[in-house]
Amino acid sequence: AQSVAQPEDQVNxxxxxxxxxxxxxxxxxxxYLFWYVQYPNRGLQFLLKYITGDNLVKGSYGxxxxxxxxxxxxxxxxxxxxxxxxxxxxxxxxxYNNNDLRFGAGTxxxxxx
Amino acid sequence: xAVVSQHPSRVICKSGTSVKIECRSxxxxxxxxxxxxxFPKKSLMLMAxxxxxxxxxxxxxxxxxxxxxxHASLTLSTLTVTSAHPEDSSFYICSAIQGVxxxEAFFGQGTxxxxx
Numbered sequence: 001a002q003s004v005a006q007p008e009d010q011v012n013x014x015x016x017x018x019x020x021x022x023x024x025x026x027x028x029x030x031x032y033l034f035w036y037v038q039y040p041n042r043g044l045q046f047l048l049k050y051i052t053g054d055n056l057v058k059g060s061y062g063x064x065x066x067x068x069x070x071x072x073x074x075x076x077x078x079x080x081x082x083x084x085x086x087x088x089x090x091x092x093x094x095x096y097n098n099n100d101l102r103f104g105a106g107t108x109x110x111x112x113x
Numbered sequence: 114x115a116v117v118s119q120h121p122s123r124v125i126c127k128s129g130t131s132v133k134i135e136c137r138s139x140x141x142x143x144x145x146x147x148x149x150x151x152f153p154k155k156s157l158m159l160m161a162x163x164x165x166x167x168x169x170x171x172x173x174x175x176x177x178x179x180x181x182x183x184h185a186s187l188t189l190s191t192l193t194v195t196s197a198h199p200e201d202s203s204f205y206i207c208s209a210i211q212g213v214x215x216x217e218a219f220f221g222q223g224t225x226x227x228x229x
Contacts, residue, residue, distance in 0.1 A: 043222040044206070106156045
């Protein structure tokens with residue numbers, strides 16, 4: 001079965017600085033990769049996805065992610081962090097041949113003014 | 114994006130009673146719905162996957178007789194926590210997808226269940 005690893009429980013950045021939230025995955029065949037954000041006591045909001053094509057995917061709120069097949073990674077990035085970006089971020093993977101969506105453990109991003 | 118509505122957002126119940134949580138896809142037909150449980154400061158644990166008109170597929174370790182899932186239509190799935198205990202207190206989240214594979218899942222806002 002597919003799985004996702006988010007190696008950092010917590011990422012702290014200063015407002016205005018670039019941010020990276022790391023994600024690596026394991027799946028048989030081609031992966032479908034997703035990033036979601038969760039605010040306190042809320043469901044998850046979709047940020048972006050990689051299905052095929054260009055390795056750099058742009059999503060909501062200025063976020064982007066880069067698919068790297070050789071490193072089996074799908075790191076989330078933003079050039080300039082905002083305090084309002086502070087939230088819990090989840091990476092998820094689905095195999096091409098099933099609907100089972102598996103999540104990483106989540107990374108709490110804190111952006112300080 | 115598509116909208117998934119989960120109800121109620123918060124519920125408190127007594128030990129031994131049952132609680133039903135509804136998950137509705139408002140503007141699309143959900144071929145598959147998922148139920149997750151989230152513990153404080155933890156990731157989402159997939160409980161079960163349900164396809165419309167068929168029995169849910171439960172993850173290992175999830176009691177199917179305790180967590181009853183029904184997906185009677187393409188827009189509604191329900192999770193019933195039967196004979197609730199305080200250890201069932203958690204944040205439950207549903208999600209729904211239309212189609213297969215490459216489509217993103219859309220999530221409900223979650224239900225905070227507290228069993229007293």
